[in-house]
Amino acid sequence: MHIKIHLSEDEIPRKWYNLGADLPTPVQPPLGPDGNPITPDKLSAVFPMNLIEQEVSSERWITIPEEILEILSRWRPTPLHRAVFLERELKTPARIYYKNEGVSPPGSHKPNTAVAQAWYNKEFGIKRLTTETGAGQWGSALAFACSLLGLECKVYMVRISYDQKPFRKLLMQTWGAECLASPSPETEAGRRILEKDPQSPGSLGIAISEAIEDAVSDTSGKTRYSLGSVLNHVMLHQTIIGLEAKKQLDKIGEKTVDMVIGCAGGGSNFSGLSFPFINDKINGASIDIIPVEPTSCPTMTRSGFVYDHGDTARMTPLLPMHSLGHQFIPPPIHAGGLRYHGMAPLVSQAIIEGLLTPRSLNQMECYEAAILFARTEGIIPAPETSHAIAAVIQEAKKAKEEGREKVILFNFSGHGLMDLTGFDKYLKGELRDYVLPEEDLEKSLDAIKDLPKPDIARSGRW
């Protein structure tokens, strides 16, 4: 019985996989304010050109630079676990495997792209990165990466999280990053909000605006902005997860995978595990691939495939994606990383192509699943990760009913050691499911109905 499957140092994948090269329909380009496809150089004030090239690349395989591999190999290859204790508890004939991305120093999959982005920026001569963070996972991952590569790092953290999650802020500071509450008095965007509402709790939209403004207003040209999800190059950097998983399954003779599951907020951990398997599916393999989201923020299950902005303040180009509308404000569930109005264009298009079957779950079911997982497998999951676990448990129970020896693979995207207040509330009976008011959803979707439609949406199912 294989409990934890390792790869040795020299088995780490040496190329990233670009799903964009294999999707049946080409990925739609982002649009500028004039409604025309944006050219790479228009993005160059925000991102370094080497990452922009990755963003628009149609190459299938992109070589991972040695220096990036050297840093990733501090914690990669991550272990692949067989969830034997959970299987026994559920008395399921399913074999459940999970990639443990929680072993990275910041505790999630986020550093896979943080390290790559910091490295490419440094290579391009950039000295300083800015970013935003909500719950704090992304901010701490970028602080970690910048620390290892000797870049300055400034993180605009949504004020309400900054106040409620002081440990995340301390983590970033310990890695030498500057972390400040957003809205801040340091940017035009921040000052404008603070003038109107000095007590503003902030939002991811505001924090993005501040971080981008900070980057583009550095006249020395030495500062750029970094984003932790949604964009093509971010998904690319995460594919090392799925590529490792394939090698690990192969190593123990597990020939076919029936089901690949991951939680999805902006889409990066889900993409990381699933894209190499989507490739198999495009080539004829029979695999159910399931991104899981909260019912209270149903980006994939109840929205449209549209051109929409990535931020509330509409500073980003229009991206072809599933979106609840850039004005959408999701209910305050604990899985902060899943409270995003949009979905990565690559994931969105894979949904449109019929390659994925998204699912939405309620918070209480996810906490129940997280507790069962913690008490059988022993690892406490992040609130986001527990959405994947809840879906896995649904499928393992179904396998038991059907008497089928299904192979289920999921991404354990991060541990929950720094998110224990949610567990506390759940165990005390103080948590509940949030029902999304229909009128809120309709209003938000209505506000984007006149935005351009991606070609594939116009011609296809949508």
Next chain:
Amino acid sequence: MHIKIHLSEDEIPRKWYNLGADLPTPVQPPLGPDGNPITPDKLSAVFPMNLIEQEVSSERWITIPEEILEILSRWRPTPLHRAVFLERELKTPARIYYKNEGVSPPGSHKPNTAVAQAWYNKEFGIKRLTTETGAGQWGSALAFACSLLGLECKVYMVRISYDQKPFRKLLMQTWGAECLASPSPETEAGRRILEKDPQSPGSLGIAISEAIEDAVSDTSGKTRYSLGSVLNHVMLHQTIIGLEAKKQLDKIGEKTVDMVIGCAGGGSNFSGLSFPFINDKINGASIDIIPVEPTSCPTMTRSGFVYDHGDTARMTPLLPMHSLGHQFIPPPIHAGGLRYHGMAPLVSQAIIEGLLTPRSLNQMECYEAAILFARTEGIIPAPETSHAIAAVIQEAKKAKEEGREKVILFNFSGHGLMDLTGFDKYLKGELRDYVLPEEDLEKSLDAIKDLPKPDIARSGRW
């Protein structure tokens, strides 16, 4: 260049190493209240007989039961890292390696023995374990182990930590353990303290008394007490760390180790890494083996080798150990796990035998080392672990001065993700070194001068 060295599943050590079998002088037995060696059956109300047998065993190798290996292999073998980034920063010719025990689900080396102890108790028919915890690392490790093995677990947590570190308590509760503040109204010992001082902040001594009383007063005989350090069987269970490290160094052709370093509070993580190397040293190898303690709690560097109690309330037998006196109250440094008045008898005797060269370090130097480590290696150490790191940095600098290619191995006993307040204070300039008042130390040592002396101490250097 090897950055992270793994062992595969089937390379996990299958036996623990008992240093007691190899020490030049036999380990001295614990003494009862009458001053005579205590017999194993006297301990049977507190510990199950199978663990008592391990406690007094003189076998060199003890087979690890398969069921324990199955649980340990959730996170073991742990990676051995080469600290290349730290080496480069220090420009040292030394090659620095560390075992990363922080990858265990509770984040430290503690579950190595927690799982073993819970398993042997279960095997013996025990249904429920009690223990104490100070900073919370041990309590969460035992909660974790009991959760996986289906035992009840009750943790008496020192009141001041219970109030100051709510996340550790939540961690135990998430794993299903009952965690309460000590002194508590649930035991005679606790009630007695609370009557005198309802606001008592508690102490490890009080919490041990409560946990032992709870265990021995269960008339069903289904409850036992569990200790996370000091005792021989605890050291035994930790030796899997050093045994793995030897295999890993061997794998990459690193033939000799010049220096083995670990922080030491009660001695368990230090023993775990070093005991297999002490064996080499007994057999002629030239290795400096250095346990590191805080100058503010100088158990090894400024105390005597005496027979003393393990707890303030003198409920435990007299153990032959280095002790600052069971009344000693160390200054409030952040490394809570190093604030213990005694030292494991096996470590104490190895010191007497001249096999170890203990070192004490100040808090500020350790925080400085921890920050340097976090910003080069990327992993944030626990405050305890940073004592080992500071000693390693001293040695790496010395190697540079001497131009020597020394091989240094240390134990990264745990991560500091749940101990960030200390870093916060350090970065804000609010921390300082604690100078131990000479008169406090003298008074405490004076109080134990009439206790029995271990034979080896009487005849030898002490």
